[in-house]
Amino acid sequence: MISIEGLIQPFGQRTVLDQVTFTAEDGKVTGFLGPNGAGKSTTMRAALGLISPDGGQCLVDGKPYQTLSSPMTTVGAVLDAKSAHKGRSAYAHLMALAASNRIPRSRVDDVIALTGIDSVKKRRSGSFSLGMSQRLSIAAALLGDPHNLILDEPINGLDPEGVKWVRELCRFYAAQGRAVLLSSHLMSEVALTADNLVIIGQGRILETTTVTDFLNEHSxxxxxxxxxxxxxxxxxxxxxxxxxxxxxxxxxxxxxxxxxxxxxxxxxxxxxxxxxxxxxxxxxxxxxxASLEEAYMTLTHPQVQYTSRELPGEAPISYGQAPLPPAGQAIAGYQSNGTQAFPPVANGGANAAGQVNSLRHMSGREMKEGRQ
Missing domain, CATH: 3.30.70.2250 (B family DNA polymerase, N domain, alpha/beta motif)
Structure with a gap:
């Protein structure tokens, strides 16, 4: 079980997390939803001891992450798909994690087969696509056969088969009585997997509910x-x-x-x-x-930090139905060289919740014994 209790985290003049409280229960997949910059990654990093919040606490199976005697058997995490050393092969990366945490070498072969990266295990991770890097990160998270999983946007870069596999993996782990905390900004994906929903916006919990109750209440x-x-x-x-x-x-x-x-x-x-x-x-x-996505957008729209300007014209081009203009003629709203004819929208500043190399928390030397 993963318990987040009253987290407070300022960043400059802004409060990134404001009394964030929720629980990812054993035997359940908890969907952690919110717009980009809402505080999802920051909350997960706090749960894994990568940042020290100004207030509140995070407990994994009743203990702070820093005090766990066997961190990789207690919780596995995916925070950054590109966290592996670019010069190492997938196999070498997993072997280093296993060796530093006293996990049997046979477990490396197990997770490689489970995540479908056997054919590329000898390739350097720096040459991996985003989808393959995501699979490698998931393999690292599963290495200790943990009781809890924390997955930050795990389907990014995956093909449809990979997305389906991640859904099945989450459901499988929950069915074994384990806790799965899954973050995303896409309600349509989480609704296919999660039992419970935690929705966050601008660092505040907007709602804690179930998929069914959320639809009944908001649609x-x-x-x-x-x-x-x-x-x-x-x-x-x-x-x-x-x-x-x-x-x-x-x-x-x-x-x-x-x-x-x-x-x-x-x-x-x-x-x-x-x-x-x-x-x-x-x-x-x-x-x-109303669909889950529509209800979710209605709830979170006031909390969205980054919004785009609408494209010019009455309706977007429908490919396959509207012909392109003749060569040399600019598309409406764009210049002849393909650049936008209106000023670009400012991004509103850099994201305060940057990613941290997951190897930092995946290789705790305090682990006493491995687990097959």
Whole structure:
């Protein structure tokens, strides 16, 4: 179990972590979600003893990381996919970790096979793609067969097969009664894996819940209607101020396909009865729920630090449907040399929560004995 209790961490004039408190339970995958710069990596580094917060404490199986007698069998972590020495092979990197922590050499072969890097284990890690580097980092995290896993954006750079494998790995570890803390800024990915959700924004915990409860609480029901009688539809609900009739953009401009509307504040059965009485021509009538991603974006949008300026034009180009302009003619919003025709957006400053070489915490010499 990983317990984070009242973490406070300032950085200059800004508070990076403000009373951050949550628990990653045994037997559960806990999704740690938030926009870039929200404090996810800083929290994980604090849990691993890489930084000393000004307030609060982090416990792994009831103890601070610095006091663990067998750190690699207690917790494995992925913080930086490119942490391995670029001049070392994957095999040499894992062997160094195993030797410094008294882990049997046979365990190196086990994690190499488990992560699928056997064919490249003799190659220098500096030549690895981001996806292969990510697999090597996961192999290092699994080396001690730990009871807890802390994974910071573990699917970055992975292909679809690798993403699926990480999901299965997290579920497998949780099913064995272990704790998995998985960070991401993508709700769509975490929702496929996590049991519990911890959502952070600008260093503060916004919500601690389950996937199911989060969707039930934040997603509002609506009715999708496709009709060619837009004026009639609006007139039906004109005297119902609690009902909103919102137009929905669609790619087709064929009037015979009808217009799409989202109705908020009305029940499906009620709407169907009213439409029948009014003899409204309806092509489609279906109840919809907001997706997890939409609910997550609604919750975290006020906390986002880095926002991009909208591209010029009414709608983005849909590749395969809109032809490119003739050679020599600039695309709308861009100059002929391909550069943007409007000023670039400032990045708002460097990220305070930079990555730390994971070898620093993966090779504690205080480990008493290895574990097969």
């Amino acid at each position: 509002a029901k609506s009715i999708r209607v496709v009709t060619s009688e837009a004026a009639k539809l609006r007139a039906i609900f004109a005297r119902s101020p609690q009902v909103q009739v919102l137009p929905v953009e669609r790619q087709s401009t064929d009037p015979q396909e009808g217009e799409v509307f989202r109705i908020i504040g009305a029940e499906l059965l009620q709407a169907a009865q009213v439409f029948a009485q009014a003899q409204l021509l309806v092509y489609e009538l279906v109840e919809e729920h």
